[in-house]
Amino acid sequence: MLPAAVVVYFVTDSSGGNSDAHFLPGDTSHGHHQIEMKCSVCHTDFEGVKQNACTQCHAEELEKANDSHPDTKFLDPRNADRLESINAVRCITCHQEHKPEETIKMGVTVPEDYCFYCHQDIAEVRPSHEGMGYETCATAGCHNYHDNSALYEDFIIKHLEDAPHKESPKVADRTFYHNWAAEHETTPLTSKDRDVPDGAHYTQSDVYDWERTAHAAMGINCAACHSESPETANNDNLDWQAIPDHTSCQDCHAYETKTFLQGKHGMRLAQDLSPMTPGMAKIPMNPAAAHRELSCVSCHGAHTFDTQFAAAESCMQCHDDQHTNSYKNSKHYQLWLDEVNGTAPAGSGVSCATCHMPRIEVQEFGETFTRVQHNQNETLRPNEKMIRPVCLDCHGLGFAIDALADPILIENNFSSPSSVHIDSVEMVGKRLLELGK
Template sequence: MSRKAIFWILCTTGTLLAVAITAVWMFLGGDRGMLVIGKSTDGHHQIMTTCETCHAAPVFADAAAAERALNQTCRNCHEEELKAAGDSHSRKKFRGPRMAAYRERLDARRCTACHIEHRPEITRAGAVTVAMDFCAACHSEGDQDVRKVRSSHAGLTFNTCASGGCHNYHDNRALYEDFLVRRATQPRVAPLPVHSLSARYRTRQLPEKAALRRRDAIAPESALAEQAVLNQWATSGHAAGGVNCAGCHAPDAAQGAPRAEVEARWVDAPRMRVCEGCHKMEARTFSRGRHGMRGHPLIAPPRDPGRRLEVLGLGGILPEGIAAWLADPVPPTRMTVAESRLPMRADAANGTLNCGTCHRPHAVDIKRAAVQACASCHDDTHTRAYFESTHYGLWQAELAGEAPPGGGVSCATCHLVKIERRGKIMTNHNQNDNLRPNEKMIRSVCLDCHGLGFALDSLADTGLVARNFRGKPAVHVKSIEWAKRRAAAAEGNKGR
């Protein structure tokens, strides 16, 4: 055999061996970052700690099963939100034989029909990856042709349906025709502008518990020596609600336990699960939102090489040390500010996001959490402009007692909105529930103080949004006029 042939045999064998080792290494647990085909959408980048969080099908599943599993993972996080929105195009509406013709044009049973990940070059607002005239697939022919059944739509093209402030694909709670007509004459600003749920929350009666004072604190001597912390706690909502030091720092101690037991079970830095014990819904929504989604319970755990080998029928062949070396590193459970894709303050880069980031544990102050905490990280034009806005002026007036409870507008009023569940008002820590498209915010926030027409125009004006609503909207959404005109015409026709 010639030296040349030996050279090529060695090269080929070496290459194949290297490919095989890399493939096995990746399959078992190694870093698969090189396989990512494109940048993920904003938000989802937070949960790209393991591929299996979204690509949840078994290893050798066929393409159809893989796509089904992928779509199921979308629903794991987004289904509640869609259900609450009364999804206008829910999956179930596209099932059944009579929808077969529509499905051939756009199979809307699958989230991935319109939202494909890792395709930044075709990703539009709302993570949409189909052409913006997607409504034409179903609403451009026969009796469904909106250009014929709505005279106002006669000259319109389909690429403005979902981008003009008139329609959303999923959430039309504030945009449907009768809603527009009923609120057609609302003034720009209500006579008594107050966000009702915020007002009720701030004036609620706290449960009658024995409020604790400074001298009631039960903690190790070293902790009691921290006078500033002790003073903060004594004036906090926790003390007013009867939550002693042990409630958070010795959660495993029995309630009312003596100092000795508290000292024995003392934890200097309690974990988030301690907060979750009392603030269940807040924690639940936090883990679904943009601040805490890495803590979602369905985020896939790191890969275990032992189990992966079992899939191949090779369980138990790896020595423990090699298995540990191959295993995925445990990803950080909390995102850092530096990982955000939004403009953030440089001095906040190393901060992580947990309850204590916004809510100082000893000086629980929702007023701080509602504005200052946000601005301590976020550094975009909308945030900076807030401090020059009318909304901020109202917030300051409320804090000073010059405006009624709920009369001020903080960052949290709009982005961490109050909701009512079974008669209890709480803060929804999932910003995504009313963030984008921004018309999602109209009913939960805007309409308590503003008329629908003003709200629609303001939210459609991107410049005004950036200026944090300083000034008047320069954009006008015509949907209310069109709806009124159609309602009046129908009334006239019925009258004849």
């Protein structure tokens, strides 16, 4: 039961605006601390936290991951009895909030050996699992509760013979609009074409930077970003906005904007809260960047849009933890420098963005494009999610599983070979032999 004062609080706070942290029973989890002040996004006035509070934001990602334990599995009468020990149909059975002392990584609030409740018979079904402790099921490189896509048997079978390194390691090229200029009947613009209204303040460098970008080359003028109604913009346009935000980009860059709003960089903007800043962060940040507000220009700059700068140097202006600061010692960084210097092919370097913002095939306008996924949390945890879209472009499966399971390599940003070895790949190989395949 909620204490009366809290009920009154939720009823009077149905606006969900900036409210008082006073009523929070404890710190909110790592995943949600940024939006904790918006109580109403999870809480209802009288009925506590309902299931759709969680699914409104997470259903899509769990579905995409082919969730191993969706509620439909338990609605099957043959599995219904398993719910007696643990009600796995509700998210909050395993993901409570505001209980920092009980919360382990990924917002999980059940003891690590709970797989036991439903899989007591695993050693009978899979003799290879004989003698394994239930607290080890979810060890990196073995199983996850939701996303097991990196470890599906048929997927592993395809990669049984993988060498540690691919022949010509490289990520896919980005593809964009085929030809924006032709489709929109625009021509390249130069400084004299700028449509800044008279009286607006700007500097020569704003114009200089813009003139050298893909935007000017594609006929995209100042007002396309700076005006509410670019179509009718002219030199005395009154709706000139000095500081455009992400909404000025979204019409032309819908996928990038949508994914940006889903991750830790944009999740406050998605809730109409003030932008996130390093000063509000729970992970180590550069104090000099404490007051920088996160938006598209944090990495891209207002007018330069240098994607190589955005991919590594920009990140290091804000992030300041052991993993980030070790990146420059890695072979990956050397490969990145070779790409930037033009001595190695495009796509062969490994920047921060190569891992955290992978290039993904996206269906749009009935066609397939390779775009940059801007939600850096999508592949972050559990980290096996990085294998398919990132590591496999350049490494074999077994090599990648071992590397990601080694906490030392996470800390030193993959600056040494892995010192751990996970048996998943061999176990599948052995099982195939036993089955005579």
